[in-house]
Amino acid sequence: MRISVIGCGYLGAVHAAAMASIGHEVIGIDVDVRKIEALAQGRAPIFEPGLPELLVDTVGSGALRFSTDIADAARCDVHFVTVGTPQLPGAHGADLRFVQAAFASLRPHLRDGVVVAGKSTVPVGTAADLAGAVRETGSTLVWNPEFLREGWAVQDTVAPDRIVVGVPPGAAGEGAADVLRGVYHTALAAGTPYIVTDYATAELVKVSANAFLATKISFINAMAEIAEATGADVTQLADALGHDTRIGRRFLGAGIGFGGGCLPKDIRAFAARAEELGLRDSVAFLREVDAINLRRRERAVQLVLEETGGSVVGRRVAVLGAAFKPHSDDVRDSPALDVAVRLHGLGARVIVTDPQAVPNARALHPQLAYTTDRDEALRDADVVVVVTEWDEYRRQMSPEDVAALTGGRIIVDGRNCLDAARWRAAGWRYRGLGRP
Structure with a gap:
């Protein structure tokens, strides 16, 4: 099929390359000239495993x-409309200006029989508001939410765990659903579930999924607060809970919490939309989910202060990680960077390292010192703080080797990803969130 992807940011660049890789003729559209020039040369604008190779091949x-x-x-x-929906400045709702602009620009070029598929994460009711203008051109609007995990986005696009398509009632909707079946032919041939529903349900699937995952993360972080007060070990608690097949172990990793460009802004926009609908109480728990998440960042800073006698003024602190998660260079609402900024504000000499996210982090917080060399960051550090669970820190960093570089023997594990017993046996003061 001939496919366009309107908006070539994280979602759009991956979607365009993935669709081209399964046999479609694809054109990506974006107003950012530099981004388009880079993509046209096969260069990825973001760090996403597998994307550079896919771009080179398909371009x-x-x-x-x-x-x-x-x-x-x-x-x-x-x-496919894949533009961003950031949080409104000074408010919790979603900023739909880019979505509205994309549809307005696309409308003069629509014709009979064309399908427009919205993939952006939007408040419920958005598709219904946009459908009329699309229908007037003879085209049909569907809503086809994305469920990408940063670091696995290529895999999640080519081989998704489900495909959801929200369509209007009647023959036009049925026809559009069939067109999308053709788009995703390889995934459907592999047995991927294909769920055809209405606009509102399709919109809610995405935000509900993010709300549930955020709630699960904040739940175990709330249990970490209880564990710290009682001497329990939240990692053992999570392991025990995870054996219950109704609960599962995934997303039960206590630490400094979630960040990135999706979960924080999406749960806030969801709560804001519920309030507009007069249903504030229905998702009131999401405000506490958000609050718990933000509290854990402050708790990591408190652990550093506890181990340094209440002050970090003049202390060299190595912060290992800047991206909000490993396998990504995304620093949007990154808990890792938030911890670094807070320590810097308290007078610490902070140096941040990350395998991929240093350029983005430096652009956002130029007041911090950065290096891509882990050992350089560790050298002469009084305190080491692990805030992104890259393998370079989680698996490839021994307490003995780090001790040979640092001035102090204090490590704060903001992701509970290290072997506490091993670090303590090597003479380190180890502190984890929710661990004795």
């Missing part, structure tokens, strides 16, 4: 091309 074969002119997408049969 090189001619299956994928890019443009800043939306008119170049006019001959396409399916248009």
Whole structure:
């Protein structure tokens, strides 16, 4: 099929390359000239495993091309809208300006029989608001939410665990659902569930999934607070809970909590939309989920202070991690960077290291010192703080080797990803969140 992808940020770049890789003719559209120039040369604008190779292959074969002119997408049969929906400045709701602008720009180039598929994460009711203008052109709007995990986005696009398509009632919706079946032919042939529903349900699937995952993370972090007060070990607690098949172990890792460009802003936008609908009490728990998450960042800082006699002024603190999670260079709402900034504000000489996220972190917080060399960050450090669970820190860093570099023997494990017994046996003061 001939496919356009409107918006070539994280979601759009991955989606465009993945669709081209399974046999479609794809054009990516974005207003950012520098981004389009890089993509057209096969260079990924973000760090995402597998994406650079996919771009080189699909751009090189001619299956994928890019443009800043939306008119170049006019001959396409399916248009995917993949622009961002950031949090509104000074408010919790979603900023839909980019979505609205994308639809307004696309509308003059729509024609009979075309399918427009929204993939952006939007408040429930957005698709219904946009559908009329699309329908007037003879095209049909569907809502096809994404469920990507940063670090596994290529895999999640080519081989998703489910495909959800929200369609309007009647023949037009049925026809559009069939068109999307053609788009995702390889996944469906592999047995991926294909769920056809209405607009509102499709929109809610995405935000509900994020709300549930955020709640699970904050739940175990709330248990970490109880564990700290009682002497329990939250990691053993999570292991025991995880054996219950109704609960599962995934997303029960206590630590400094979630961040990134999705979960924080999506749960806030969900709560804001519920309030607009007069259903504030229905998702009131999400405000506490958010509050618990933010508290854990402060707790990591408190652990550093407890181990340094109440003050970090003049102390050299090595912060291992800047991205909000490993296998990503995304620093949006990163708990790791938040901890670094707080320690810097308390007078510490902070040096931040990360295998991929240093350029993005430096652009966001230039007041901090950075290095991509882990050992350079560790050298002469009084305190080591692990805040992103990269393998470079979790698996490839021994307490003996670190001791040979540092000035102090204090390590705060903000992700509970290290072997506490091993570090203590090597003479370190080890502190984890929710651990004795």
